[in-house]
Amino acid sequence: MAEFADPRVLRFLLYDVLAADRLVERARFAGQERAIYDQVLDTAERLAASHFANHNRAADLAEPRLENGKVVVIPEVEAALDAFADAGFLAAHHDAALGGAQLPWTVVQTAFAFFQAANIATAAYPFLTIAAGNLIARFGSDEQRATFLPSMLDGRWFGTMCLSEPGAGSSLGDIRTTATPAPDGTWRLKGTKQWISGGEHQLSENIIHLVLARTEGAPPGVKGLSLFIVPRFRLGAGGARGPSNDVALISLLHKMGYRGTTSTILAFGEHDDCVAQLIGERHQGLVLMFQMMNEARIGVGLGAAMLGHAGYRYSLGYAKERRQGRPIAAKDPTQPQIPIIEHADVRRMLLAQKALSEGGIALCLYAARLVDDAATEPDPIRRRDAGLLLDLITPVCKAWPSIHGPASNDLAIQILGGYGYTRDYPVEQYYRDNRLNPIHEGTNGIQALDLVGRKLSADAGHGMRLLGARIGDTVDEARQSSEFAPLADKLAGEWGRLVALAKRIDAEITAGKREAVLADASLYLEAFGHVMVAWLWLLQALRAGAAPGLDDDFRRGTLQACRYFFAYELPKVAAWCDTVGRFEGIALHAKPAWF
């Protein structure tokens, strides 16, 4: 078993909880079978170990650097990305017509989770390339699909997303990059983009930037943004690499984590010679980009959870090996020391990590399953419902694991003690890497505003009713068992608390108190995530009891993590909701001069 990820957890979620093997009944996945999915996961686990985990620390220590005007990364990165592409992972979910394997997104994401746990920084290159490819596949013209996708699916070209600018980070409406039409129907871009991961490197023949820019005469704000395809190098005959497309590296950025990923500031069109293609309609740029961002948000959540999981795995192995201290009841210093996993406080920190990180994985894979359902569920009502539910929970899938994944990594460090913060052990790197996730792809504060200010009341609250129904199904099922009935009652109570508070929030907003309510949106999001994860833990506990052939230790561990979450985490929901429900505006009314 790989040190960085437990395949039992991922398989249990994929098959026993999310029933992904049942997807083969759908037209798109016809002819597939569980054995194929198993093979995909095996390959992912193997490659992640041999080609990603192998240089996780090396890439952290040797950041990308400029040498003679070129960005140099350590050679293991290119080897990893070649192996990833050669195994078909860039194309795995795409249409067979495009050369893809047409695998379910749930399966592909589960496989990708191994790579995220093994080396989040190297995994960022295919992460962005896949997201950019999906956007072109969905919104590009036939010509654009034919021009760009084959090389992005086989790994010759990589992709990026270029949204932020120095003056426009969270506020995308302030993007100033301009797009000017050229007589041949293409556009010329001019502007500066910042925080562009994978923005410049020698790892691929070309880099396909997806760039938000403003056309002349466009309306102000986000409604005036359009999306453009901008290759780093112009395309020669047959896609051969042509001359530079006037995209220049201004500088590399140096972060506390994800150090293996090049992070750049890029200048587009410094010489007025950056050729771009419009993708989709003019002024629809943000709508298109949100396709990519929503997918990326779930992926960020999954990455955060997997980093949490990797830290859990490492600290678990350490706790079984490291001997220190003696049982509280038998402190005889002449007796040998015991492995620290025997100390209850260490076990508490292990259970917490398991509950938080696997809870986050379950949340994000559940979202991935909704992606599949929204695309392939035969019944149109269920298909629509899956999309609504996905819209509702996407901000939670991004934010919740990116809060609790780092919290989990914090506990891994604590278990290792002094070794934990030493750079000879991997857990401090997980902690640093994971600190980016609450910020990139939309800060958690933005996610909370999205959830509370938009999603709760979207479609007249239909998403909330759908989620309530699914939670209700689990509650009903759990109430059949004397073991789980008390947990079912608790879950029902906390869900009821969330729904009641959502109604009060809606009333406040209707009464014009939007700003005061949104001031505490982050707390509501945390409470919401906790209830969802409690639900998914109860679901896991039920399925673990029923799954055939499940290892008994694994089953009991699942039950114990569920109990832990209900006993240690769920009580916090009342505290958060209590604070939100006061609508006191304590933060809102604190004047800047008071600080």
Next chain:
Amino acid sequence: MAEFADPRVLRFLLYDVLAADRLVERARFAGQERAIYDQVLDTAERLAASHFANHNRAADLAEPRLENGKVVVIPEVEAALDAFADAGFLAAHHDAALGGAQLPWTVVQTAFAFFQAANIATAAYPFLTIAAGNLIARFGSDEQRATFLPSMLDGRWFGTMCLSEPGAGSSLGDIRTTATPAPDGTWRLKGTKQWISGGEHQLSENIIHLVLARTEGAPPGVKGLSLFIVPRFRLGAGGARGPSNDVALISLLHKMGYRGTTSTILAFGEHDDCVAQLIGERHQGLVLMFQMMNEARIGVGLGAAMLGHAGYRYSLGYAKERRQGRPIAAKDPTQPQIPIIEHADVRRMLLAQKALSEGGIALCLYAARLVDDAATEPDPIRRRDAGLLLDLITPVCKAWPSIHGPASNDLAIQILGGYGYTRDYPVEQYYRDNRLNPIHEGTNGIQALDLVGRKLSADAGHGMRLLGARIGDTVDEARQSSEFAPLADKLAGEWGRLVALAKRIDAEITAGKREAVLADASLYLEAFGHVMVAWLWLLQALRAGAAPGLDDDFRRGTLQACRYFFAYELPKVAAWCDTVGRFEGIALHAKPAWF
């Protein structure tokens, strides 16, 4: 005002809340006056800015390194430590007879807080030297005091504490370093010590190690430990630096934070020629060392709180400058962007940082005041009570700020967004530096065991009654005011909850369920810290209302932080106590194989 620390906060706590200026009425501080204390604080603030903050990042980027067998640190560190010593800070609290200024510990710690906020890694050298000096001053023989203290008080020699070994971290009873008597009454030490901060460098003429070791025939466990003074270089005539004392650097350790502090593994007596002096009685080593550790624990808590404060100050300045987005109620994109401090979610994160970091500072300075009271309070009963109270809260003073200081730094990063995790801004370093504090000087888990397993019931619970009485005084005072009465009621309720749970814990322990109870000790400690900090915030709010000449904005900020703590933080106490009070043993009963 220094960017890294707000002197208004420290002065308000020192004078208005802790009434340190009243200490001049005591014999030891006779002839002193507030103007002197003000001058000390001014000097500290100035030196911290000019000599410590100036190289905080530089020392992080250029870790101590080995060159030709010598440990080299950047030159700014030596300049800083010279300035610190020249200003008299190493001797400030010592007896006048020793050349000290006999200042109150509360004042000295408040001054030291500036240095911790400015550069925690460079501040670690005097931190350890002062602690080692205090131990020698208290327990050394007259000859030892005369031999070592003058040079440690004027900065010619630095000090360390050497407890941990590779096989003995948290479990000090497993220390294997041996001490063998020599005919001349000295001892020969042999063993390996690890995690020794300041263990080797060229910053001082000599390094005075305080080393725990086991004498021949000593009982096993901690009861067989003795404490030794081991100079790095033998002392020649008049204290001149003699030959090496067979203390060798095995290796430097590389950490995620505090990088400017040399961290070492040391070999004592590789050539059986390491000369040591016993300090205090044989087998009393741990008792003596605890004097140093308890002081260091409060200092670690203060450092964690000050790092939290430094991050708060930086993110506050950033939030006032950085323009991004528009008011929720007026999102017209043609209008200029607003400073992000105008966004309620950002203000919430600023208020949280203020409440958590200043709460931690208040907690630790309150403990410093108890140190003074335990030493100089004229009334013997009050003097004893101060000591008992100090014993009770010491683990909380170490652990609580080292949980919530890092949590505060996490929010500072969040406010800066992408810039926050970039190494061009200081907040990511504060976050990394602060991650050490929950571990060193006794992990937070050990602090929790100390609080719940020992301190709660020490002296038949007298410490708890004393704390209850002090909290009760504040509750009574607050109930006189309609503004504060609701907060007083809440505080009284939560304190009552803690006391009731402490009684149930005591009963469980008496019933032989010690292990199950201690499994959740960390949660009880968090709850305990929250109630204490809520109390200190209410006290601050009361004093801010009454303090003459206090800036009105500062006063209102204090009140708002108090309100924030009661509304956002205090509700968590019920959740923690609820979990602890189940005594379910969920972590305890999770078998290693289940993970």
